[in-house]
Amino acid sequence: MKTRKAKEQIVKELKEKFEKASLVILTNFxxxxxxESNKLRRSLKEVGAEYKVVKNTLMRYAYPGTPVEQIKDAFTGPTGIVFAFDDIVAAAKALKEFFEEKDSKLKFKAAVVEGKVADVEMIKQLASLPGREELLGQLAFTLKYPVNAVAWSLDNLFQKLVTVLENVKAEKESA
Structure with a gap:
């Protein structure tokens, strides 16, 4: 049995996570x-997310004043919480894969994405977006493309100039 001080520490940590997390998903495990639980924890940890199981009574002390308060009615029965802080798309993808596994017993309860309540369909849509790495790659390509286009245009211009000068030289030599 945990001491009152230990429980207060858990509540404090949960409240901080509820406030900082961009994505909070409640599940029934x-x-x-x-x-299976360890597999889920590992897959979420690989993408920078976290999975915690805490008593509902402790969670009820942690959510007041946080965006998670909007889904307080979902804190019934066995509840596991997914916290994602940075790459919420990767966390949603990892969780979606786990939900869709053939024998998965993990069930969606409720979610808060960027302070707004979300349903399971919104989480699936979030999971279908390109991940952070892919978006960064697209951004790099977009930033690099104009520079490459200018370089290609200048190179093409110089080639045309050389061709014109060679034609002028050939005309003067033949005249």
Whole structure:
């Protein structure tokens, strides 16, 4: 049994996570094995997200004043929480894969994305977006393209100039 001080520390940490997380998803993990739970934790950790299971009574002390308060009615039964702080798309993708596994017992309860309540369809749409790395690659290409276009145009211009000068030289030599 945890001491009052330990419980207060858990509530404080949860409140901080509820305030900082860009994505908070509540799940029902009823019937999951320890191996499945560990697999879920690993897949989320790989993308910078976190999965926690805490008693609902402690969560009820942590959510007041945070965006998670909007989904307080979902804190019933066995509840696991997914926290994503940076790359919410990657976390949504990892969770979606887990939801869609053949024998997955993990169930969606509720979610808050960037301070707004979201349903399972919104999480699936979020998971279908390009990830952070892909978006950064697209941005790099977009920033690089104009520079490449100017370089190509200048190179093409110089080639045309050389061709014109060679034609002028050939005309003067033949005259």
């Amino acid at each position: 009823d019937g999951m094995t320890v191996a």
